[in-house]
Amino acid sequence: MDEKQLNIGFYITGHGFGHATRATVTIHRLLTLGHRVTIISSTPTFIYQDLLSTFPHTCALRNIATLDPGVAQKDAVTVDVDVTMDRLRTFLDGMEGVAQQEAEWMRGEGLDVVCLDAPFLPARVAKEVGIPSVMITNFTFDAIFDAIALTPSDKALVARCAEMYTHTSYLIRIPGHISIPAFTAHPSRIIDVPLIVRKSKLTRDNVRAILDIPLTAPCVLITFGGFELSHSDGDNPQHVLPDGWYGLIASPRADTALSRRLRRICAEKWYMPDLINAADVVVGKCGYGTCSEVVAHGVPLVYVPRSGFAEEEGLVENLMKPYGYAVQMPQRHFYEGRWEPYILQAAAMKKKYTPRAIDCDGEVEASRIVVDLARGRRL
Known part of the structure; x- marks a missing residue:
């Protein structure tokens, strides 16, 4: 007997294209396995256009600009610390409306699992709604904020972010990672996979x-x-x-x-x-x-x-x-x-010299973990 199609919500930060581009690789794998995926992000639509065109009946996009505050930059290589912390404070002070909106949407969609790369608020919401969640990332934003937070009030904001990440069921950790604070005390909830990466199509x-x-x-x-x-x-x-x-x-x-x-x-x-x-x-x-x-x-x-x-x-x-x-x-x-x-x-x-070889098929293992978590299987 065939197992039922899973309904997956995939939350992707709009701050930095790397989150979106690597997520498309895992999403493509999940769609190929026959599951339905709704992408929730503020990233430009063109990044997902191939998925939306190839899987018009099972892939959808919800474009939401208020999902997470991210990191502000002065230019291509310089973080704007003051603006970043101001945005974080504003977001946290006004996030309950977003949380209520997402809780209603998750319930209405009947999601089987929530994937995150790597907003923190949907992790808390999924736990409250009773949906398992999995973070797929090499870092979480609390670590980024903590590195630039200078005052006690800024550190308190970071602590609020870190607490929300702890509601995630599992972390799928990919190469190039740094310390991910919410999981350092829970190594059994960390699963390492190979590199998740897009490959060229043309020679x-x-x-x-x-x-x-x-x-x-x-x-x-x-x-x-x-x-x-x-x-x-x-x-x-x-x-x-x-x-x-x-x-x-x-x-x-x-x-x-x-x-x-x-x-x-x-x-x-x-x-x-x-x-x-x-x-x-x-x-x-x-x-x-x-x-x-x-x-x-x-x-x-x-x-x-x-x-x-x-x-x-x-x-x-x-x-x-x-x-x-x-x-x-x-x-x-x-x-x-x-x-x-x-x-x-x-x-x-x-x-x-020739560098060490690295496996580049992490989406295969990541997708298996997502499916097993949604079906209640032992990881």
Whole structure:
């Protein structure tokens, strides 16, 4: 006898594309297994468009802008501490209306399980409604807030976030993780899985042919997860590119040729793993999406350290260094456009050593855990 189709709510923070892009991999697996998934997020719809088109009867999207406060940034690599803590305070003070809304929706949908990457409020709501929940992540936002919280009142806000995370039934922990406070005292509720990551669909040669980049020419991809680069960030072909290199700047804006070898391309029109696979070096920040995808495709990364973002240490030490190629560019050189030596250093790394291999099929195990939890099976 076939088991019934599960009804799954998948909550995804809208703060950082890496949460959404990796979640699509697990969601695709769950949909392929025949289950129904509703995505709840404020992330731009284009990230989920392939899922919505491929599974029109079993995949739905609820776009909610008030789900979690996230982290505010001054620019592509700098956290705005004051705005972040103000947003967190405002969210926590007014969250009961959101909690009531989500409780009513969960009950009305008859959800079998709630997945989270990685908002904290839905974890509390799911527990109150009586629905099992599972966090699928490499970090939780209480750890991020705690790293920048300076005053006792700010620390009290962080404690409220941390408490809500404790209502989650299990944590599916993925590589590149940092300490996740809600689970440190409950290791039996932590299940480690391999890397959950998007893979390229087009070959390197196909992408380069479309973009009119010679197959043998070195190429750098510049991507900062939806953040636009200003002129002071190095949007200058004379400074950005080493001699003979081609460059692509992933941007929210329309395609624009900045010079013969440097162009801005609209990120929404492209599947980022295809661009990464076609590049020789990527320049960006250490977010999960970029780090996991360069590791999966064996492409070196030049990263600019992000001020005040605790996730970075886990991604660098636990993902990039053992399994990838990484070169740090100081923020000062990033803003001055002095990128060339770092790009060349990163490109040379592939000729010097081969990093450790890493499994890239974590969505298979993660989906099995989600299904088993929803069906009440022993994990």
